[in-house]
Amino acid sequence: ETGVTQTPRHLVMGMTNKKSLKCEQHLGHNAMYWYKQSAKKPLELMFVYNFKEQTENNSVPSRFSPECPNSSHLFLHLHTLQPEDSALYLCASSQDLGRGLTDTQYFGPGTRLTVL
Amino acid sequence: GQQVMQIPQYQHVQEGEDFTTYCNSSTTLSNIQWYKQRPGGHPVFLIQLVKSGEVKKQKRLTFQFGEAKKNSSLHITATQTTDVGTYFCAGRLRSSASKIIFGSGTRLSIRP
Numbered sequence: 001e002t003g004v005t006q007t008p009r010h011l012v013m014g015m016t017n018k019k020s021l022k023c024e025q026h027l028g029h030n031a032m033y034w035y036k037q038s039a040k041k042p043l044e045l046m047f048v049y050n051f052k053e054q055t056e057n058n059s060v061p062s063r064f065s066p067e068c069p070n071s072s073h074l075f076l077h078l079h080t081l082q083p084e085d086s087a088l089y090l091c092a093s094s095q096d097l098g099r100g101l102t103d104t105q106y107f108g109p110g111t112r113l114t115v116l
Numbered sequence: 117g118q119q120v121m122q123i124p125q126y127q128h129v130q131e132g133e134d135f136t137t138y139c140n141s142s143t144t145l146s147n148i149q150w151y152k153q154r155p156g157g158h159p160v161f162l163i164q165l166v167k168s169g170e171v172k173k174q175k176r177l178t179f180q181f182g183e184a185k186k187n188s189s190l191h192i193t194a195t196q197t198t199d200v201g202t203y204f205c206a207g208r209l210r211s212s213a214s215k216i217i218f219g220s221g222t223r224l225s226i227r228p
Contacts, residue, residue, distance in 0.1 A: 002160075033216075042120075043159070043204065043218035056214035090158060097213040104149065105206075105216075107158040 003027040004108035006091050012114045013081065021076040021111045023091030031097050032074040033105065034066060035090040043090070049074060050097050081115045088112050118143050120207050122219030130227050135192040137222035139205035146210040148181055148188045153221070154201040162190075162203075185210075197226050 004025045013019050025032065034046040048056035049068040063085075065077040074091055092105040122139045129135055139148065147166045151159035163172055165181035165188060172179045178191045188205055202221040209215040 002158075035218075042122075042220040043206075045216050045218070048214045048216075050214070056212075092159075103147075103208065103213070104161050104164060105151075105159075106161065107151075109158050 002106040002108065004091060004093055004106050006089075006108035006111050008111060009109060010112045010114075012116065013078070014116050015081060015083070017081075018077070018079040020078065021089055021091075021113075023074040023076075023108055025072055025074075025091075025093040025106070025108075027093060027095075027106060029093040029095050029106075030071050031094045031103070032068060032071070033092040033094075034074065034076055035092065037088040037090055037110070038086075046076075048097075055097070078113075081113075083115050086113055086115045118209065118215070118217055120205060120217045120219045122205055122222060124222055125220065126223045126225070128225045128227065129195055131197060132194050135195050135199070135224055136189055137203050137205075137224075138187065138189045139207070139219045140187045141207050141217070143186070144210050145185050145207040146213070147208050148185075149206045149208075150179060150188075150190055151204045151206060152201050153204065157201075159204060192224075195224070195226055197228055200224060200226055 031050045036044045046060045047066045067075040088110045090110045091108040094103045094105045119142045149164045150162040153159045169183045170181040176193045202223045204221045205219040
């Protein structure tokens with residue numbers, strides 16, 4: 001257990017559905033991240049939040065909508081997804097975005113998403 | 117765009133043999149981190165390198181950061197079956213603390 005939890009662990013949805021992924025960290029960190037991990041592709045950084053403010057949007061399609069109500073919680077709202085969006089979605093947190101050891105990322109177990 | 121290239125993509129070794137994976141960035145990095153992901157698991161932090169030319173060791177693992185802070189390597193001496201997994205480097209750009217780029221990973225498998 002890394003102190004970062006994600007729910008649900010598995011999700012199957014149709015292209016017209018709306019669903020949300022949830023991430024919670026119990027480490028007192030201030031920075032949170034969403035990553036997409038597809039087969040045979042590198043981990044892709046999607047969004048970064050620092051002290052609840054979005055600091056990075058890595059050209060992610062608008063069908064993915066993040067929300068960070070506080071430093072402990074991060075959501076990824078999904079709507080009208082495509083089959084190619086099927087992947088493992090990983091959440092991570094770090095103490096902050098500093099350039100020392102404080103930016104070590106702790107990953108959650110991920111949500112395995114399948115879009116039919 | 118900015119990239120971090122990692123090679124090789126796969127490495128299959130006999131238990132006891134050495135293993136090395138290399139990362140090369142198209143741009144200067146602020147720091148580089150290494151993560152290990154076991155099959156079916158999530159990335160777990162191994163180490164961070166910050167200084168130019170830095171070398172760090174963790175038991176059988178040796179990590180290096182290049183003088184120009186654009187490349188890095190991870191070397192495992194005398195591999196064991198517990199070393200199986202995918203090793204990723206992750207570079208944080210000097211120009212933006214939020215910008216992190218992961219290498220594509222090297223998947224290590226081991227013949228007992």
